[in-house]
Amino acid sequence: MLELGFLVSWLLFILPFFTFLFFINTSYFTRKSSSSSISKLPRSYPLIGSTFAILANRHRHNQWTAEVLRNCPTGTYVLRGFLGVRQISTANPENVKHILKSQFCIYPKGRIFTTTLTDFLGTGIFNTDGDNWKFQRQISSHEFNTKSLRKFIEDVVKTELYDRLIPILSTTAEKNSVLDLQDILQRFAFDNICKISFGYDPGYLSPSLQRTEFAIAFEDATRMSSERFGYMIPLIWKLKRVLNIGSEKHLREATSKVREFAKDIVRQKKQELKEKSSLEATDLLSRFLKDDNLNDDFVIDIVISFILAGQDTTSAALTWFFWLISCNPKVEEEILKEINQAPEEPGYDDVKDMVYIHASLCESMRLYPPVPADSKEAASDDVLPDGTVVKKGMRVSYSPYAMGRMENLWGSDWAEFKPERWLEREKVRGKLSFMAKDTYTYPVFQAGPRICLGKEMAFLQMKMVVVEILRRFRVVPANDQDGFEPVFVSYLTSKMKGGFPVKIQERDSSHL
Numbered sequence: 001m002l003e004l005g006f007l008v009s010w011l012l013f014i015l016p017f018f019t020f021l022f023f024i025n026t027s028y029f030t031r032k033s034s035s036s037s038i039s040k041l042p043r044s045y046p047l048i049g050s051t052f053a054i055l056a057n058r059h060r061h062n063q064w065t066a067e068v069l070r071n072c073p074t075g076t077y078v079l080r081g082f083l084g085v086r087q088i089s090t091a092n093p094e095n096v097k098h099i100l101k102s103q104f105c106i107y108p109k110g111r112i113f114t115t116t117l118t119d120f121l122g123t124g125i126f127n128t129d130g131d132n133w134k135f136q137r138q139i140s141s142h143e144f145n146t147k148s149l150r151k152f153i154e155d156v157v158k159t160e161l162y163d164r165l166i167p168i169l170s171t172t173a174e175k176n177s178v179l180d181l182q183d184i185l186q187r188f189a190f191d192n193i194c195k196i197s198f199g200y201d202p203g204y205l206s207p208s209l210q211r212t213e214f215a216i217a218f219e220d221a222t223r224m225s226s227e228r229f230g231y232m233i234p235l236i237w238k239l240k241r242v243l244n245i246g247s248e249k250h251l252r253e254a255t256s257k258v259r260e261f262a263k264d265i266v267r268q269k270k271q272e273l274k275e276k277s278s279l280e281a282t283d284l285l286s287r288f289l290k291d292d293n294l295n296d297d298f299v300i301d302i303v304i305s306f307i308l309a310g311q312d313t314t315s316a317a318l319t320w321f322f323w324l325i326s327c328n329p330k331v332e333e334e335i336l337k338e339i340n341q342a343p344e345e346p347g348y349d350d351v352k353d354m355v356y357i358h359a360s361l362c363e364s365m366r367l368y369p370p371v372p373a374d375s376k377e378a379a380s381d382d383v384l385p386d387g388t389v390v391k392k393g394m395r396v397s398y399s400p401y402a403m404g405r406m407e408n409l410w411g412s413d414w415a416e417f418k419p420e421r422w423l424e425r426e427k428v429r430g431k432l433s434f435m436a437k438d439t440y441t442y443p444v445f446q447a448g449p450r451i452c453l454g455k456e457m458a459f460l461q462m463k464m465v466v467v468e469i470l471r472r473f474r475v476v477p478a479n480d481q482d483g484f485e486p487v488f489v490s491y492l493t494s495k496m497k498g499g500f501p502v503k504i505q506e507r508d509s510s511h512l
């Protein structure tokens with residue numbers, strides 16, 4: 001009954017449409033990923049464009065985009081979708097610079113992106129353009145540059161690391177049991193970002209691994225909002241929303257739970273702030289609430305955006321990192337040498353000089369970026385530096401996933417995990433130093449005016465985790481079949497399909 005609207009639209013429109021596609025070219029659906037033709041430029045038909053190819057590769061969208069882009073001489077292609085709607089995808093650094101910096105004003109996130117996420121994110125920094133974005137960016141960058149916030153972040157991460165993460169891993173090692181490292185790291189990142197943004201501890205990472213109400217609502221709202229992007233015909237989710245049925249009904253419930261919860265916290269914080277004189281060791285919400293000119297809904301929108309931006313990104317990066325380390329013992333050895341020099345419970349000043357770990361994390365995110373693709377909507381006609389014509393309203397995407405796998409950008413050994421490509425040995429002192437890549441060739445944190453605000457915080461958190469886990473434990477994939485390679489999947493952020501089951505082994509101290 002609840003799905004009646006969806007059923008009607010299915011019977012009237014979608015079913016006849018797919019039957020039509022099926023009779024035109026049945027072979028496309030059976031060829032799926034096995035055929036070598038998938039790596040060629042997708043075939044385009046009148047009216048439906050490359051819909052066949054898009055559907056056949058839906059489950060491996062990032063991999064397919066990378067294969068197609070590698071076959072394009074300029075690293076850019078124009079894809080025709082249903083009813084001839086055109087979309088541009090590029091892996092060309094010149095184009096990326098043009099979109100993200102030189103012609104920033106022509107390429108906002110746009111209406112399609114923002115309306116899809118607006119029920120959950122409102123007009124928070126992650127989901128807005130123009131003056132509203134500029135204002136939020138200004139006040140947030142100011143806070144992110146304060147030493148006091150950095151110290152607060154460091155303390156929050158240390159507490160979560162030493163009081164929760166390490167004890168859970170120790171117990172797993174003692175019991176010789178298997179745990180899903182991806183799930184554990186997601187819980188860890190969620191607790192951290194909630195404490196930093198809200199000053200609230202959801203207790204998501206606990207020995208019982210129970211899911212608290214706020215965490216469930218936030219996770220559901222994130223998943224269901226991002227699933228809207230998966231609809232070939234967005235009208236369907238819009239219809240379900242109007243009828244308040246199915247996933248849209250659940251999304252509404254989850255979103256209102258998150259917002260109600262946030263409102264309660266704002267009330268409590270305002271009370272606390274009246275009694276507090278200093279903001280030395282406090283969360284982002286309290287810092288924003290100190291400004292009487294900002295209204296509560298506006299502040300809630302910003303903070304929800306921060307939680308979204310910070311929750312799954314660092315955990316995705318670390319999950320792939322630990323998998324890559326487990327199959328590259330030489331890299332692990334180099335990392336252990338660096339850890340050996342580190343003091344007990346290292347903080348910001350200690351981890352910032354750990355160049356080998358920094359390079360390994362960058363290298364891991366080159367191959368498995370937490371945000372594998374990003375797209376903008378052209379606000380006027382334009383021409384990209386490689387000559388691609390852009391019409392107003394077209395979606396223009398760039399793919400960090402594909403860019404990390406382009407031979408012309410990284411050389412013929414692009415498929416190898418080699419932290420050394422980010423390092424240089426100083427001639428005189430023989431010391432290793434980190435060589436950053438140009439952000440338009442490596443837009444893993446985006447680039448230009450909208451570059452990730454949490455980049456420094458993300459590295460601080462990831463390096464502290466790497467040092468403390470690898471110092472104590474070996475992370476061994478439970479699925480140790482030869483040649484086993486986990487599958488990279490994504491909506492807004494990337495994940496390892498099916499999680500990352502691992503065994504944890506206490507490290508013999510002689511390894512250090």
Ligand code: HEM
Pocket residue numbers: 125126137305306307309310311313314317370371374443444445446449450451452453454455457458
């Ligand atoms: C490895 C970890 C991370 C990666 C790879 C990453 C990557 C990105 C990317 C690609 C964007 C642009 C997204 C878009 O506009 O569509 C972004 C934006 C943003 N990130 Fe991160 N991020 C990470 C961690 C964090 C953390 C921990 C925070 C902490 C709060 C954070 C805060 C933000 C914010 C606020 C924005 C919006 C900036 C704006 O639109 O002006 N990020 N990040």
